[in-house]
Amino acid sequence: MRQADHRDKDIFSLINPIDAISPECPLEEVYELFFKPQYSKLLSLPIVENGRPIGVISRYRFMEIFLKRYARELYGKHPIREFINGAPLLVELDQPLSMAAQHVTANMQFPLTEDFIVTRRGRYLGVGFVMDLLKAMETQMRANTEALEQANQQLKSSQIALVQSEKMASLGQMVAGIAHEINTPLGYVQNNVTMGQELFQQIRVMIAEYEALVDNLLDEQASEVVIAAQMQQIAGMRADVNAQEMLGEMHGLMDDSMYGISQISELVLNLKNFSRMDAAATEAVSLNDCIESALNIGRNILKHKVEVIKELGELPPITCAPSQFNQVFLNLFTNAAHAMQEQGTLHIESWAADDAVHIRVTDNGKGIPPENLGRIFDPFFTTKPVGEGTGLGLAITHQIIQKHGGQIRVDSRIGEGTCFLITLPCASPVSSTAPRQPAMLEAAA
Amino acid sequence: MSKPTLLLIDDEERIVRSLRMLFFSGYNVHTTTDPQEAIRILREERVHVIVSDQRMPVMQGSELLGIARDISPATMRILLTGYSDLDASIASVNEGEVFRYLLKPWDAMEVKKVVAEAAAIAEASFDVQSHTNTQSVVERKKPRVLIMDQDETTAKTVHDTLGDRCEIVWASDAQHAMEELAKQDVSVVVSDLVLGETNVGYILKTIKQINPQTQCIVVTSFNDTSRLIELINQAQITRFLPKPVSKGVLARNLESMLERFHILHRQPALQNRQTVAPISDPKEKIQAGNFIGLLGRLRARIGA
Incomplete structure (x- = not known):
């Protein structure tokens, strides 16, 4: 009769189609009904007149009535109308379960002695059990909670995916930059080595000729004609290739190549330092090192456009995830470069005061309009064209700083520039068990 | 026949030094790290081939090649860059109208071949310029x-x-x-x-x-x-x-x-x-x- 497992339970499914009882029905007869097996679960019986419920009579009420001596003899033939509760608990069919439940719980009596009556537009349909209603309600709420939980999980995983995609986007930009940085020295080193090989070959041939000539000169048997031919051959070669000059040039190019190789090594080392990311969660470092690391990695973006002025003070080491701060600074520096139409200046200051480390990053770029200033840390807020920015850079920056118990503040003036001030407590509260993925929504709050 | 003239520009002087060595035996080579200097050379001399880097301070290579096109249309233009971003390559087509877009690190033999080809083409272009063909083509079929x-x-x-x-x-x-x-x-x-x-x-x-x-x-x-x-x-x-x-x-x-x-x-x-x-x-x-x-x-x- 009742299915408890159905999710979208409505009131209809709670109805027990109990035959309605006329108000004129004698008390005695009604009382007998309670003993019928099919009514064994009923707390009360519905009294209906002209299709409309006018009251209920409960087992409890009978108990009260029959407590009186001779009650059965006295009232047995009286119509049940005289004894009913004329204010039954009515529930209209066409309403959500939650509203019905609210209505019933607000109006039910304790102890629970009556069932509720289900009506459709005021007309009697059947009887419902309060316990069924509450059970159905509970099932529904559990389902809702599960759905919520699921939605929450989905949100969380899409957040992680987004943070990841921002990381990938900035990584992509970075890799393109680094590739250029490496391709330039690689270009001349490779060219120099190729030319070196060629020159090496030429000189080997020349030396062979010289040696042959020297052998012949030392050999008394050698013919003058052969020697003359050899000398002519060598003279020709000397006219073609000025070996001394070439060797001199090549010497310079080898120095260049060594320099190029050191450049490449340095870049690779920077990349390695930078991408310690996520590996070791926390470490005690000076944020000045993170600043330097970010400047190295961002060099390609900054090089031609930005004059960097550093005023880095002595900083106490901070226990933090250094890779995350590399990301923070790279983000701020590249944003600054992007804010500059032509050439610009990037001023980076750091100092320690009041048990905290302070870092100020100031640019003289185009500035942020006041209406945007309050939104720059919001996830997905971006002024860059579609496809160029995820709008997560500063949101992640904010998140990282907050997670380390710090603060980031911004001040900006149109046409003059933007200034970010980061403050981090020296005794950072970050724990090594802190989640590696920042929860984005917290940053937005 | 005199050697063709080659103009090499890159803001990294080690690049131009290296390229100079690659070409000095077959060409009259000019090198500079300054685009303004390159423009001056183009104005003063007949340059067969210009090879430019893309990313330079002051001026992008595509822009320089665009200027070169105006000063000396017969000069063949080649871009040699380690940075292949879309904007740069679009500019090199539309502004620079480059003959070749070459990437760093380059293959020495290939670059030599391309420059030689370009130099020969430029030589022919200079000839056309000096023997300006006065007869106009009357017949103009509908394009x-x-x-x-x-x-x-x-x-x-x-x-x-x-x-x-x-x-x-x-x-x-x-x-x-x-x-x-x-x-x-x-x-x-x-x-x-x-x-x-x-x-x-x-x-x-x-x-x-x-x-x-x-x-x-x-x-x-x-x-x-x-x-x-x-x-x-x-x-x-x-x-x-x-x-x-x-x-x-x-x-x-x-x-x-x-x-x-x-x-x-x-x-x-x-x-x-x-x-x-x-x-x-x-x-x-x-x-x-x-x-x-x-x-x-x-x-x-x-x-x-």
Whole structure:
């Protein structure tokens, strides 16, 4: 009769189609009904007149009535109308379960002695059990909670995916930059080595000729004609290739190549330092090192456009995830470069005061309009064209700083520039068990 | 014959030192790290080939090559860059109109070959300039413009711009385009890179082999830098316009490419300036081979 497992339970499914009882029905007869097996679960019986419920009579009420001596003899033939509760608990069919439940719980009596009556537009349909209603309600709420939980999980995983995609986007930009940085020295080193090989070959041939000539000169048997031919051959070669000059040039190019190789090594080392990311969660470092690391990695973006002025003070080491701060600074520096139409200046200051480390990053770029200033840390807020920015850079920056118990503040003036001030407590509260993925929504709050 | 003159610009002096060594025996080599100095040299001397880096302080390579084009149109322009971003490659087509877009690190033999080829072409261009051909070509057949794009707005702009001055053909699939190219030579092609499912890069790369005078404008929303670089080198596309392209921009470029076609038509010696590099992609090589085969058959049939 009742299915408890159905999710979208409505009131209809709670109805027990109990035959309605006329108000004129004698008390005695009604009382007998309670003993019928099919009514064994009923707390009360519905009294209906002209299709409309006018009251209920409960087992409890009978108990009260029959407590009186001779009650059965006295009232047995009286119509049940005289004894009913004329204010039954009515529930209209066409309403959500939650509203019905609210209505019933607000109006039910304790102890629970009556069932509720289900009506459709005021007309009697059947009887419902309060316990069924509450059970159905509970099932529904559990389902809702599960759905919520699921939605929450989905949100969380899409957040992680987004943070990841921002990381990938900035990584992509970075890799393109680094590739250029490496391709330039690689270009001349490779060219120099190729030319070196060629020159090496030429000189080997020349030396062979010289040696042959020297052998012949030392050999008394050698013919003058052969020697003359050899000398002519060598003279020709000397006219073609000025070996001394070439060797001199090549010497310079080898120095260049060594320099190029050191450049490449340095870049690779920077990349390695930078991408310690996520590996070791926390470490005690000076944020000045993170600043330097970010400047190295961002060099390609900054090089031609930005004059960097550093005023880095002595900083106490901070226990933090250094890779995350590399990301923070790279983000701020590249944003600054992007804010500059032509050439610009990037001023980076750091100092320690009041048990905290302070870092100020100031640019003289185009500035942020006041209406945007309050939104720059919001996830997905971006002024860059579609496809160029995820709008997560500063949101992640904010998140990282907050997670380390710090603060980031911004001040900006149109046409003059933007200034970010980061403050981090020296005794950072970050724990090594802190989640590696920042929860984005917290940053937005 | 005196040595051809080569001008090398890169903001990294080690690059120019290295390149100088590569070329000094066969060329009269000028090197500089300063684009302004490069401009001065171009003004004062006959330069056969200019090889420039793209990313430099003060001036981008594509911009410098654009200036070089104005000062000395006969000079062949080559970009040598380690940074292949889309903007740079688009600028090198539209502004710099480069002969080749080469990447660092380069292959010494290949660069030598390209520069030698460019120097020979420049020499021929200088000759054409000095023996200015005064006889104007009276016969001017109506130029033929082929649109390879499913986008109606492209076709409409071409029609609106050129009207009755040209015979305009609109092909919205590769097969149709190839048949039209077989029928008769085309003056200007306006093409997307993808027609339906078909990648039409191989058609663009083959066009120059059939008719070197044809000027190729690419209008596309497709943006892959390495594909574009291929199209510069192997198809010598003369314009790359990212979609959506405004009517005015397309119209202006159509006009200038039509003019370019007429110049090449009058001065066939200049056609070599747009000599293409061989197709590198093996799949496209086969496709291009098939296309040329089809072309032969169709032309034979039309001729018969």
